[in-house]
Amino acid sequence: MNLLLGYYPGCALHGSSSDYESSIQACLQAFKIRLVELNGWVCCGASAAHSVNPLLSKSLSARNLAIAEREGYTELLAPCPLCSMELCKARHTILEDEEHRKQLSDIVELPLQGKTRVINVLQVFESIGQAELREHVKQPLTEVRAACYYGCLLTRPPKVVEFDDCEHPNSMEGILEALGASTVKWNFATECCGAGMTLAREETVIELSHRILANAVAHGANCIVVACPMCHVNLDMKQEETRKAHPELPQLPVYYLSDLVGLAVGLKESQLGVDKHFVPAELDLLSEPAETR
Amino acid sequence: MRKAGSFDKAVSALRIERCYQCGKCSAGCPMGSVMDAPPHRIMQWVGRGAIDRAVNAESIWLCVSCQTCTARCPQTVDTAGIMDEVRALAWREGVCSPAMVRTKLFLEAFLDSVRRHGRLNETELIAKYKIRGFLSDYKMALLLKDSMLAPRLIKRGKFRLFGGKSGDRDVIKRIFDKCEKVAAAEANDKTPKEAHHG
CATH class of the missing domain: 1.10.1060.10 (Alpha-helical ferredoxin)
Incomplete structure (x- = not known):
């Protein structure tokens, strides 16, 4: 594709979700998409900022949008759906509310027009297109029976993120099926895993994540596919804790979408960071029955 | 009222x-x-x-x-x-309410880190959250929770002792100050409104 995209990593991808960053970078490189990290980006404030000071939340995101505009990016990839949603929300305000736009521009000390569009990882794969994805496949994902998990913020709130259908999304299914994988119909594709409550309210995360994992298993999935660092932490890193509370639950590998695209186009697990997951996720394991994993 | x-x-x-x-x-x-x-x-x-x-x-x-x-x-x-x-x-x-204090402490520790560095430092967040949490109720469980996770994160390259810092940290502090000033002014801007209880 030979494309250059502005890239907003966000704190998670530069911290405990570094495997997501290596996965995306390796995978997009295979499609000749180069990511250029936004100079001097700042944290979007995550749930903490919008929970206690909505203006601070919008200002932090507005600062990043202003930098992206200054650097001349037409599109900015934010792989974390929370960052992405916060950036989209700030952009909406900038485009729709002139008084607010001026206030934000004053606060962030930069001109602000809302020119740069914010996109998520699925939108990058959709712009590559199913035909080109298919052409790149070296190892069809025939053993994959995926439960595509969108979580909260890839599709919500719909007026802010303007992506897919917030009750019945199917963009991830389309991408995976182009790679030879099959997908299952299930009930928890857009239910919440507990998100940023992992530290503050672990019991919440365990119960919400359990419902998601159990429903995926009940509908015949042999793995879960996510596009969010927090979903991955809760479903992968915390899966051992979840299984302690619910011993009947079998182990279920949790992939980032870019992991599976990367594996299909012939990248190695170590190039993508799949070997860094807590639940073993080598593709060979998927052909074994769940009870033996 | x-x-x-x-x-x-x-x-x-x-x-x-x-x-x-x-x-x-x-x-x-x-x-x-x-x-x-x-x-x-x-x-x-x-x-x-x-x-x-x-x-x-x-x-x-x-x-x-x-x-x-x-x-x-x-x-x-x-x-x-x-x-x-x-x-x-x-x-x-x-x-x-006392039962919700930990959530509040977590949000505080998160924002402290972003104000200081422009980005979240996860190690600092966890340390601050746990210490403040311990000082609020003197329960050991929170301090020890997940302590066995650190070596496993290190092994996976998922643990960075010193998080990244944004280059524009002075601007970030000013953004925080301005937004907090607006919030404080709003808190004082109270016009009478009838409240019905129950």
Whole structure:
């Protein structure tokens, strides 16, 4: 594709979700998409900022949008759906509310027009297109029976993120099926895993994540596919804790979408960071029955 | 009795007066079953001016901001946005029930880190959260929780002792100062409003 995209990593991808960053970078490189990290980006404030000071939340995101505009990016990839949603929300305000736009521009000390569009990882794969994805496949994902998990913020709130259908999304299914994988119909594709409550309210995360994992298993999935660092932490890193509370639950590998695209186009697990997951996720394991994993 | 001006303006912009109490927000809420007052109750209290009750509810700290309520509201009320406004008001006034203190400490530690570095330093966040959590109730469990996770994160290259820093840290501090000043001014901007309780 030979494309250059502005890239907003966000704190998670530069911290405990570094495997997501290596996965995306390796995978997009295979499609000749180069990511250029936004100079001097700042944290979007995550749930903490919008929970206690909505203006601070919008200002932090507005600062990043202003930098992206200054650097001349037409599109900015934010792989974390929370960052992405916060950036989209700030952009909406900038485009729709002139008084607010001026206030934000004053606060962030930069001109602000809302020119740069914010996109998520699925939108990058959709712009590559199913035909080109298919052409790149070296190892069809025939053993994959995926439960595509969108979580909260890839599709919500719909007026802010303007992506897919917030009750019945199917963009991830389309991408995976182009790679030879099959997908299952299930009930928890857009239910919440507990998100940023992992530290503050672990019991919440365990119960919400359990419902998601159990429903995926009940509908015949042999793995879960996510596009969010927090979903991955809760479903992968915390899966051992979840299984302690619910011993009947079998182990279920949790992939980032870019992991599976990367594996299909012939990248190695170590190039993508799949070997860094807590639940073993080598593709060979998927052909074994769940009870033996 | 509470009096609030800018809060009324903010929740009105989020269309609180359109709420007709159908309960759809609570039906889809992943935390509804463990909340003392599910989202539609909070909306009812805010809508009729019983803001004290909303601010004192534990549920505002249990909300995971998943946006399901906002996405599904048949009246286009931004329910999750109103939860944010209620929480922000509780934050400014230092209201928080003892059972929810940890959530508040977590948010505090998170924002401290972002204010200092422009980005989140996870190690600092965890250390601060655990120390402050321990000092709030002197329970050892929180201090020790997940301590065995650190070596496993290190082994996976997922643990960075010194997090990244933004190059524009002076600007970040000014952004925080300005936003907090606006919030403080709003807290003082209280115009009389009749509140109905119960």
